[in-house]
Amino acid sequence: xxxxxxxxxxxxxxxxxxxxxxxxxxxxxxxVAVDGNVVRIELTPTFLxxxxxxxxxxxxxxxxxxxGAEAEVAVVHDDSWSTDSITPAxxxxxxxxxxxxxxxxAAGETTLVQLRSKAFRCPYCGSTATRLENIFGPTxxxxxxWCADCRQPFEQFKTI
Amino acid sequence: xxxxxxxLLTLADDELIVGWRDSEWxxxxxxxxxDVAFSSIAQNEIGHARALYELAAADLGTDADALAFDxxxxxxxxxxxxxxxxxxxWAMTIARRYLYEQADQVRISAxxxxxxxxxxxxxxxxxxxxxxxxxxxxxxxxxxxxxxxFRSAVEELWPYALGVVAPEQRDELARRVGLPLPxxxxxxxxxxxxxxxxxxxxxxxMTEVRRSIPGAQW
Numbered sequence: 001x002x003x004x005x006x007x008x009x010x011x012x013x014x015x016x017x018x019x020x021x022x023x024x025x026x027x028x029x030x031x032v033a034v035d036g037n038v039v040r041i042e043l044t045p046t047f048l049x050x051x052x053x054x055x056x057x058x059x060x061x062x063x064x065x066x067x068g069a070e071a072e073v074a075v076v077h078d079d080s081w082s083t084d085s086i087t088p089a090x091x092x093x094x095x096x097x098x099x100x101x102x103x104x105x106a107a108g109e110t111t112l113v114q115l116r117s118k119a120f121r122c123p124y125c126g127s128t129a130t131r132l133e134n135i136f137g138p139t140x141x142x143x144x145x146w147c148a149d150c151r152q153p154f155e156q157f158k159t160i
Numbered sequence: 161x162x163x164x165x166x167x168l169l170t171l172a173d174d175e176l177i178v179g180w181r182d183s184e185w186x187x188x189x190x191x192x193x194x195d196v197a198f199s200s201i202a203q204n205e206i207g208h209a210r211a212l213y214e215l216a217a218a219d220l221g222t223d224a225d226a227l228a229f230d231x232x233x234x235x236x237x238x239x240x241x242x243x244x245x246x247x248x249x250w251a252m253t254i255a256r257r258y259l260y261e262q263a264d265q266v267r268i269s270a271x272x273x274x275x276x277x278x279x280x281x282x283x284x285x286x287x288x289x290x291x292x293x294x295x296x297x298x299x300x301x302x303x304x305x306x307x308x309x310f311r312s313a314v315e316e317l318w319p320y321a322l323g324v325v326a327p328e329q330r331d332e333l334a335r336r337v338g339l340p341l342p343x344x345x346x347x348x349x350x351x352x353x354x355x356x357x358x359x360x361x362x363x364x365x366m367t368e369v370r371r372s373i374p375g376a377q378w
Contacts, residue, residue, distance in 0.1 A: 047289055049207025077211045078281030082288070109291045112298060134193045135296050136200035140207070140289070144196075160288040 001069055003032045006039050009067055013059045016052040017139055020097040023056060027085025030076060039064045044076045047140040047160075083159050094157060095123045100145070102157040110159055115143075122147035123154055164276065165219045166237070169227065170352065171267075172212035173238035174324065176228055177359075178260055179205030180366055184247050201257075201293055208286050215278060229370045233363040239352045241320035243359040254304060255313035258297040259321035262336050264290060266329050318342065320350045
């Protein structure tokens with residue numbers, strides 16, 4: 001078995017909390033290495049408080065088992081993941097499902113001025129007449145914004 | 161215990177206990193949006209605690225849950241600031257969030273440049289998320305800046321906030337917050353290593369389920 005075959009197999013595993021996007025598109029699979037019958041996968045969580053990490057690990061183990069190999073999944077807590085790791089295909093899937101994709105990371109940390117700016121586009125109607133409702137949302141990775149044009153709240157993926 | 165494990169437990173205990181205190185607002189915050197915000201912040205802080213405990217547990221040959229729940233209250237290394245039960249006083253609650261985030265930024269940004277790659281990597285990841293906690297605190301501090309109740313809450317908690325950082329980081333924290341360093345006796349009284357009477361009731365509630373069936377798999 002090659003690493004490429006493993007990547008192809010795990011490419012279909014959805015994110016447990018936002019199933020429109022796969023783990024691979026989310027950019028949380030850091031590495032895949034095949035050593036005989038053992039497949040070593042490095043997984044890094046989006047947010048440290050993410051309760052979905054155990055579900056991701058199990059899904060990876062089951063997918064590798066279905067290929068007839070054994071998975072060793074290591075959860076890595078370093079600084080390698082940012083929202084810039086989400087693939088272009090993943091960003092488009094998020095938008096199509098009504099989650100505004102994260103803004104690209106700027107130099108330096110996010111500021112209130114940026115969050116209050118109008119550069120955030122509504123995923124439903126495309127308007128930039130949107131405002132911040134809440135820095136926090138239903139999961140740690142999302143904020144809530146309001147679109148003044150189509151008069152709907154929407155979820156904005158935080159930039160981290 | 162190694163210096164590294166002891167540092168990790170200090171950070172983890174602060175994050176666990178402050179997360180626990182923030183979670184007390186879940187369901188009863190003054191507005192729905194704040195209910196969401198406090199619940200999410202609490203989840204993040206406890207997530208940071210878990211990652212820090214896991215790193216400490218690997219060094220100490222135990223697991224994260226044992227470190228979080230199986231120690232006696234006197235063994236926790238948290239600062240008195242995070243122990244205080246501030247429920248139903250929004251001015252005090254926001255004052256703590258604001259001061260805690262300022263103090264946390266001072267020590268976490270120092271760790272980002274640590275020569276220990278595991279510590280530095282985890283600190284950098286934690287800091288990415290803390291940005292949003294700081295923005296939330298900044299929004300509220302801005303909104304309440306003219307309120308006498310908020311100002312006196314910040315002054316009351318200020319000596320406690322200094323107990324979160326190492327002594328050599330106090331000057332930097334004072335510069336950020338814009339308040340003078342209080343007397344040494346006031347600093348000593350709120351320093352890490354002392355505990356308030358409010359930790360034990362919190363611990364009793366926090367560990368109740370785990371203590372009810374020792375060794376159970378949940």
